[in-house]
Amino acid sequence: MKTQTEKTKAQEQNPPETVDTRLGPLEFTHDFANGYPTDETVERLYDERDFQRACQAYIWSLPAVSFTAWQRGITKELGARNGQIVAILSLEARRGILTANATTPYYLGFADLSAGPLIMVIPPQGVQGGISDAWQRTIPGTESPGTYLVVAPGQKVPDDVAGYSVRQSPNFNIFLGARLTDPDPAKAKEALEQLQMYPYAQRDNPPKAEILDVGTKEWSGLPPRGMEYWERLDDVIQREPLEPQDTYFHAMLRPLGLEKGKPFKPDTRQTKILTEAALVGEAMAKANSADRRFAGGKYRSDAHWDFALQLDADDPDAFWNLLDERASWFYEAVGAGPAMAPKRPGPSSAYLGAYKDKAGKWLDGGTSYRLRVPPNPPIKLFWSVTVYDVDTRALILNEQKIADRSSRMDLHKNDDGSVDIYCGPKAPAGFEKNWIPTVPGKNWFAYFRFYQPTEAYFDRSWPLPDFEQV
Amino acid sequence: MQNGEKFPSVSQYSGPVANADGSVDIYFGPQAPKGKEKNWIRTVPGKGCFPYLRFYSPTEVFFNETWKPDDIVEMN
Numbered sequence: 114m115k116t117q118t119e120k121t122k123a124q125e126q127n128p129p130e131t132v133d134t135r136l137g138p139l140e141f142t143h144d145f146a147n148g149y150p151t152d153e154t155v156e157r158l159y160d161e162r163d164f165q166r167a168c169q170a171y172i173w174s175l176p177a178v179s180f181t182a183w184q185r186g187i188t189k190e191l192g193a194r195n196g197q198i199v200a201i202l203s204l205e206a207r208r209g210i211l212t213a214n215a216t217t218p219y220y221l222g223f224a225d226l227s228a229g230p231l232i233m234v235i236p237p238q239g240v241q242g243g244i245s246d247a248w249q250r251t252i253p254g255t256e257s258p259g260t261y262l263v264v265a266p267g268q269k270v271p272d273d274v275a276g277y278s279v280r281q282s283p284n285f286n287i288f289l290g291a292r293l294t295d296p297d298p299a300k301a302k303e304a305l306e307q308l309q310m311y312p313y314a315q316r317d318n319p320p321k322a323e324i325l326d327v328g329t330k331e332w333s334g335l336p337p338r339g340m341e342y343w344e345r346l347d348d349v350i351q352r353e354p355l356e357p358q359d360t361y362f363h364a365m366l367r368p369l370g371l372e373k374g375k376p377f378k379p380d381t382r383q384t385k386i387l388t389e390a391a392l393v394g395e396a397m398a399k400a401n402s403a404d405r406r407f408a409g410g411k412y413r414s415d416a417h418w419d420f421a422l423q424l425d426a427d428d429p430d431a432f433w434n435l436l437d438e439r440a441s442w443f444y445e446a447v448g449a450g451p452a453m454a455p456k457r458p459g460p461s462s463a464y465l466g467a468y469k470d471k472a473g474k475w476l477d478g479g480t481s482y483r484l485r486v487p488p489n490p491p492i493k494l495f496w497s498v499t500v501y502d503v504d505t506r507a508l509i510l511n512e513q514k515i516a517d518r519s520s521r522m523d524l525h526k527n528d529d530g531s532v533d534i535y536c537g538p539k540a541p542a543g544f545e546k547n548w549i550p551t552v553p554g555k556n557w558f559a560y561f562r563f564y565q566p567t568e569a570y571f572d573r574s575w576p577l578p579d580f581e582q583v
Numbered sequence: 584m585q586n587g588e589k590f591p592s593v594s595q596y597s598g599p600v601a602n603a604d605g606s607v608d609i610y611f612g613p614q615a616p617k618g619k620e621k622n623w624i625r626t627v628p629g630k631g632c633f634p635y636l637r638f639y640s641p642t643e644v645f646f647n648e649t650w651k652p653d654d655i656v657e658m659n
């Protein structure tokens with residue numbers, strides 16, 4: 114009993130404690146273990162909890178928000194009807210898409226299945242296509258030619274499905290991406306005219322397949338900043354089913370006013386937290402893409418080039434659970450499938466990204482660089498170097514309207530077969546054809562694309578050096 | 584809570600004294616108010632604490648919230 118009394122006396126001396134943390138000082142009524150947080154500290158803890166969750170929600174939601182922003186641009190800004198195929202060919206129009214390439218034509222369309230199942234036709238020849246869902250996951254079995262009936266969750270498969278291949282979409286909004294494979298323009302046109310999506314309800318009298326050519330119209334399918342980011346995420350939450358792997362993210366977003374079945378009307382406190390988290394979440398995503406810190410990110414140890422897409426072509430489904438790898442791609446790019454991260458030769462393309470120069474400094478629009486592309490590039494079709502704005506992650510906006518250089522172009526070659534690509538505000542004399550103009554005051558990054566890469570890419574025996582300051 | 588007592592609790596089994604109307608006052612603090620020893624739970628200076636009020640086999644007035652306990656109020 115005596116010791117107990119002494120102990121009790123000692124505890125009477127237990128004064129309030131302030132603990133210094135990364136959140137600032139946290140104040141407790143006694144020491145941390147024995148006390149409660151003061152009212153002010155409780156407020157701080159809830160604000161911080163919600164802020165941290167919102168930052169992580171930004172990183173988690175990138176594929177779906179990006180999809181929704183893209184769909185919105187195509188339907189609301191460009192006026193495409195539900196399912197209509199859009200042609201995006203000009204440099205101006207391509208700037209509406211995250212890291213679009215500057216070379217191959219884009220034919221794509223978005224469809225909302227909420228009104229009922231949809232028919233999708235991929236013609237037997239001349240087009241390579243496939244559909245992905247609202248999280249940009251490829252829907253299995255949609256990549257070969259055929260007439261598909263796509264059914265959304267909870268929808269009844271029609272009784273008469275003769276002539277259709279039935280495919281189940283895990284959510285209500287889908288994307289059709291297609292690439293023309295026939296080099297003959299007349300045959301390509303013929304194939305394009307058969308490519309379409311329309312509601313099953315219109316099967317007896319399908320709408321005329323009219324491709325909407327965007328021309329040089331400027332538009333944006335890019336994920337927005339600020340509160341608009343969360344408005345697009347709310348679109349996803351309201352429209353799409355809650356998937357089991359996302360349960361906790363939904364739970365964490367509820368105190369921020371984002372909840373399925375409830376209108377998103379953030380109060381002052383929620384707005385302040387969400388606005389700041391859209392910025393910090395994006396800053397984290399930027400670091401996660403431009404300075405990747407997961408294993409196996411680099412093409413070779415002797416240069417800074419990263420594999421832009423960390424998808425294992427032999428196990429593509431696993432990619433969707435790799436939160437950081439997934440975010441590193443979807444912060445700056447769209448769509449993901451095995452044909453974009455090949456492990457062996459075939460009809461595919463591979464993507465490397467560079468953000469830093471040889472000296473380890475961020476690539477900058479006010480500095481001039483040379484990239485020496487060594488001889489014997491490991492490609493069956495062609496390679497290209499494309500420069501992107503850090504701000505938009507879209508093709509660089511410069512006066513010259515030049516965003517890429519590729520082996521399909523008439524480039525100046527060195528005697529040994531190597532090719533020097535110059536990036537900088539001014540063209541080096543005599544190398545105008547090898548130059549991509551950059552803009553002072555803005556950082557940039559580059560993608561090196563291999564169309565149908567060959568063995569020396571897969572075994573990494575072909576070196577690709579860094580950009581070097583000149 | 585380690586307060587030097589065998590159990591830091593008051594229950595119908597421990598025999599608290601009821602008021603004339605059948606209500607029961609429970610006292611919390613480092614010292615028992617005079618004459619209220621059977622209704623008292625000792626607390627320890629320098630430590631935060633919180634109570635649980637347990638209902639074993641609760642009945643209808645618990646679920647329809649017509650029976651409600653008072654908040655804990657500070658005494659002079």
